[in-house]
Amino acid sequence: MPSPWRIEGVVLPEKSDILRVTATPEDIEKSYAALSRIYSVLEGRFESKLRQRMLNMLDIREGERLLEVGTGTGCGLAAMARAVGKTGKAHGIDITPEMLRLCRRRTEKAGLASRVELTEGEARSLPYGARKFDAVHVVSTLELFDTADIPRVLEEVRRVLKPQGRLGLASLSREGHEGSIVLRIYEWLHRHLARYASCRPIYVERSVVEAGFSILKRDEMFVGGLFATKLLVAAPCAS
Numbered sequence: 081m082p083s084p085w086r087i088e089g090v091v092l093p094e095k096s097d098i099l100r101v102t103a104t105p106e107d108i109e110k111s112y113a114a115l116s117r118i119y120s121v122l123e124g125r126f127e128s129k130l131r132q133r134m135l136n137m138l139d140i141r142e143g144e145r146l147l148e149v150g151t152g153t154g155c156g157l158a159a160m161a162r163a164v165g166k167t168g169k170a171h172g173i174d175i176t177p178e179m180l181r182l183c184r185r186r187t188e189k190a191g192l193a194s195r196v197e198l199t200e201g202e203a204r205s206l207p208y209g210a211r212k213f214d215a216v217h218v219v220s221t222l223e224l225f226d227t228a229d230i231p232r233v234l235e236e237v238r239r240v241l242k243p244q245g246r247l248g249l250a251s252l253s254r255e256g257h258e259g260s261i262v263l264r265i266y267e268w269l270h271r272h273l274a275r276y277a278s279c280r281p282i283y284v285e286r287s288v289v290e291a292g293f294s295i296l297k298r299d300e301m302f303v304g305g306l307f308a309t310k311l312l313v314a315a316p317c318a319s
């Protein structure tokens with residue numbers, strides 16, 4: 081899919097490294113605590129189509145046990161809890177207590193509390209046993225982690241997935257968009273607002289394959305018409 085605003089004829093390096101994240105987990109938590117007040121408006125405007133497409137690709141079945149990493153205000157988690165039905169369970173983990181509070185309120189209001197379990201915790205060391213989940217959903221979250229932490233988070237996801245489990249991942253993508261003006265502006269902003277805007281486009285597919293997954297489905301969309309976002313469903317390779 082062609083990137084919007086690509087500069088024709090400009091020769092750029094084939095591949096360059098993703099930007100580092102200088103924000104600490106405490107900075108990120110503070111930013112999301114502040115953002116939580118307006119996050120529902122932002123996600124409704126920019127991310128609801130992305131989430132819907134990702135959940136369709138993940139093809140959730142009744143009775144499954146699911147996990148969302150970086151569950152935010154719980155739009156995705158509520159949809160997951162509906163899809164697993166009364167016999168399933170949707171777990172959500174997030175580092176920001178304010179986000180979890182809004183998530184709890186949303187799922188309680190929707191009458192889904194008995195199917196949902198929320199945990200305040202860290203994606204780099206998930207507080208769950210091995211081979212516990214049928215699917216793990218990670219949307220607009222992996223790109224918040226610094227370069228060395230991306231494989232760490234994916235390794236944790238792989239550990240908690242059942243051998244036949246699936247990862248549903250949607251993240252801002254650099255793959256094939258190195259020449260895009262949008263990418264350059266985004267990365268410029270990231271450099272200048274690094275303490276607040278920790279997310280930046282990453283090599284999504286390469287990270288997932290390097291972490292020992294095989295890709296089952298892939299798609300791409302431009303969130304808000306601008307930001308290239310890769311959607312993948314992947315399965316852990318047998319080790």
Ligand SMILES: C[S@@+](CC[C@H](N)C(=O)[O-])C[C@H]1O[C@@H](n2cnc3c(N)ncnc32)[C@H](O)[C@@H]1O
Binds near residue numbers: 155179221
């Ligand atoms: C951009 S929001 C995405 C929320 C949700 N997945 C969605 O699609 O609306 C990223 C979420 O990741 C959470 N987060 C950031 N760093 C985290 C970490 N180290 N461990 C767990 N959650 C984290 C933030 O608090 C925030 O709620």
